[in-house]
Amino acid sequence: MDAIPELPQNLWSIRDAAIDSIINGTKAPNLQPIYDWLEDDGWDAIVGAWSNEEMAIKLEDLAETAFDDEELAYDLDMDVKDITDEMRITRTRELINESLDDGYESPSVHSYKLLPESDESPVIGCVMEIHGQGGAVADWWGVYKNHDDFIKSIRASGLILLSELDALTDEKILSLWQG
Numbered sequence: 263m264d265a266i267p268e269l270p271q272n273l274w275s276i277r278d279a280a281i282d283s284i285i286n287g288t289k290a291p292n293l294q295p296i297y298d299w300l301e302d303d304g305w306d307a308i309v310g311a312w313s314n315e316e317m318a319i320k321l322e323d324l325a326e327t328a329f330d331d332e333e334l335a336y337d338l339d340m341d342v343k344d345i346t347d348e349m350r351i352t353r354t355r356e357l358i359n360e361s362l363d364d365g366y367e368s369p370s371v372h373s374y375k376l377l378p379e380s381d382e383s384p385v386i387g388c389v390m391e392i393h394g395q396g397g398a399v400a401d402w403w404g405v406y407k408n409h410d411d412f413i414k415s416i417r418a419s420g421l422i423l424l425s426e427l428d429a430l431t432d433e434k435i436l437s438l439w440q441g
Contacts, residue, residue: 267307280405316371318421325438354435373409387412
């Protein structure tokens with residue numbers, strides 16, 4: 263197995279400025295050169311077997327396109343007025359399971375340690391969607407104090423980590439349904 267690619271020395275000044283921006287609240291640098299490196303020579307560092315990866319689901323996006331009583335009634339060949347909350351919840355969980363095979367609706371979540379030798383290293387985070395034959399597309403989220411802060415940002419955005427899917431309540435599901 264190849265070694266984990268290390269950030270090249272010519273990008274260290276950007277890395278150091280990014281770390282300073284998180285620690286000391288200074289202006290964040292343009293991270294594009296690091297993003298470009300991660301999407302090319304550093305690809306294995308962000309998506310390799312040793313990377314920090316989770317899967318998530320865009321539940322609110324799924325809700326916009328599929329959580330609809332009229333569509334559910336049509337699929338079940340019944341009247342809209344006969345749709346129950348239990349049916350909505352069941353359909354939602356089915357749709358979530360179906361979307362797990364869709365790299366767009368269930369993107370992977372990655373972080374890259376800027377200081378690989380430190381357990382609490384600042385990280386650069388991204389969400390990676392699969393765009394059909396176009397393959398993986400990285401959506402860069404910026405720099406964070408650590409991986410936990412990046413994950414908090416993911417949660418705040420409405421993405422639900424698959425590792426936390428069991429905590430999705432019926433109430434949350436029903437709040438997303440369109441009557």
